[in-house]
Amino acid sequence: MQQRLFGLKEFGNIYSRIMNPTVDVFEKRIAALEGGIAAVAASSGQAAQFMAISALAHAGDNIVSTSNLYGGTYNQFKVLFPRLGITTKFVQGDNSADIAAAIDERTKAVYVETIGNPRYNVPDFEAIAKVAHDNGVPLVVDNTFGAGGYFCRPIEHGADIVVHSATKWIGGHGTTIGGVVVDSGKFDWGKHAARFPQFVEPSEGYHGLKFWETFGSLAFAIRVRVEILRDLGSALNPFAAQQLLLGLETLSLRAERHADNALALANWLRNNENVGWVSYPGLEDHPSHGIARRYLKRGFGGVLSFGVKGGAAAGSQVVDGFKLISNLANVGDSKTLAIHPWSTTHEQLAEQERLDSGVTEDAIRISVGTEHIDDIIADFTQSFKAFNATGA
Template sequence: MHNETIAVHGGYNKKEGYGSMAVPITQTTAYAFRDSEHAANLFALKELGPIYTRLNNPTTDVLEQRFAQLEGGAAALCVSSGQSSIFYAIANVAQAGDNILISDKLYGGAVTLLTHTIRRFGIQAHVFKSEDASNLEEQINDKTKAIFFESLSNPQIAVADIEKIVEIAKRNGVLTICDNTVATAALFNPIKWGVDVVVHSTSKYTNGQGTVLGGIIVERDGLAEFFKENAEKYTEFTTPDDSYHGLVYVDVPLPNFCLRARLSLARDIGAVQAPLNSWLLIQTLETLSLRVDKHSDNALEIAEFLSAHPKVKAVNYPGLKTDKYYDKAQKYFKDGKASGLISFDVESFDEAKRVIDSAKLFSVVVNIGDSKSLIVHPASTTHSQLTEEELTKVGVKPVTIRLSIGLENTEDLKADLEQALN
């Protein structure tokens, strides 16, 4: 099936239960087992089914199946936020003494998580150039467990050299993790380009209304074979898990990555998604393709407007033919569309603040992917935790303004930006 159809029907059989057309909300903490043997079988993985909502939930299961199908993956795990999805994905393969390689173009929250917080767990992060992966391979060693990057970065709006990153990773037996939040599954499927694991903040375009916090992890098919081929590196999957009856994950005929994240991390840490949030995301997922098309069309029109404005010094949007990432956007993204994020530079920091404070239709908000258009100053908000040196490395300037273009009429958006710039 095509993605538009999957987004409406995937993971749910309306002929089961009461035949409800809408996916029901299973708003419960726990589940009654048929008997003690049934309970034991579920915990031993001899039978599959709901055990406790920290581990699994029927409503969330529909969303996981649907999202996995959208991304062309084998399985998915819903978690409480996009940050949780990144943390779980890294913690699932890395431990004290290991290192990870992260893109130089990342969301500020991901940077602080992966360079500061995770360092306290004994995991070291090293930065590589995602634009061309020119210094990636030289940094890989036998302790490198994962390569993490964004397909379309926030707020630099940069497109990674995904094909080259994957090629280097496969040659060196290192897991790849791609954050596909901005591009979305409607425009790009990293797994089809060889990526191993995909993460999303579903709080963004998947929700599209700024009403839900959520995250998701999707794994490609065949990861068990990858772990077996690199058994000495990924011992978490190839040796007995003493916390789960000596289970060896690669011996279980289920997708390994999400299984371990569920039975180990979700079980012990508990950053999982509430059933109501899963239900809300199921509703908004149905219109994802339509919305992302409109976000992309609107963003291109606004980017062209800004490019011609005398007070704008530079515009970053891969949909523009003049953008340095235009060719990559044409290569990777459906119909060459580049989602709804734009960043642009003005004359000074004070001018950036003045423009943001003068906007009327654009709301000053740090979220992205809403139906409403948003404006923010990344250097003093989403990336404010970074030093000046770190800001320079990730490509965030004091003069940069980020826009998340919504679904409004573009003439109204242009009029608002015109009055704010003048």
């Protein structure tokens, strides 16, 4: 029995770094929510992202990614992966033609976010998936802002692999770090054996086992688990999995409230005399509104940005004046959170890179929580009142 488990001739629990019963329940539920064939949990969203890319690309390879990315993702792609010999071709925006032009024979993935952080652009998944597939490359989508499949299920629109920071809406309470990789099971690794030999050639670590031949549509998820997760060691611990499972029980209720509150707050801010601009895909004047209506069927997400008239200093003063809203870098919490991305989440990027990512110096990002909308607006009202009283 043990030899068959260790030799991958049977599925089962070997060691909690590779698989654990509680973590397994979490993985299966996420796979079901996303419409995938299997999922592999990780210790964080960054770890999940790293595992997915490192399973696809090796030294000398590249990935093609939109520049509209979370700052931590941008930095991982720009700084860490090149140290391992993997480069990223950043495309300005998410136009499928521009992405197609960047793909070459060493490209191993196309990467986008469901709702770009912090530009809130929504890519045309189907157009980008076609471009990727026409070139024999899988589409990887960070669906963190898609809230575990509630707002969007990218696999239904052509994505091959989905990653999440489960820390956000999946967990929902800002208490637990976790990540997950979801395999659609739809990418034909055998058809593209020349580009992805690691799935069809004998595995050195498993006595010549061939992942595609042995596991078929599960090949990617199995390889991520037994080669990448096993050796990287970025396992989700069982207690964290249990906390995330509790979060899943209220995901649909919370996500609906997040989206309703975000849209209401966006409209209120747009009509406030202290605010210069508001960015939220649920607003009709947002550049991605049309595409968002096509792909986000249950709401436009729970995060928005706005600029206070007077620039960064004025915005900082407004954030400091909040009493209910917390000044924190997380998103997807039940509590409403405010942050200044220019000096925090994207601070590691050069000025032009921040601008390319959609971060402006005056932008304040709000992760809208599940409090009553009247209480959220009341906190903005009192902070603006205090700000105006200073004569700033």
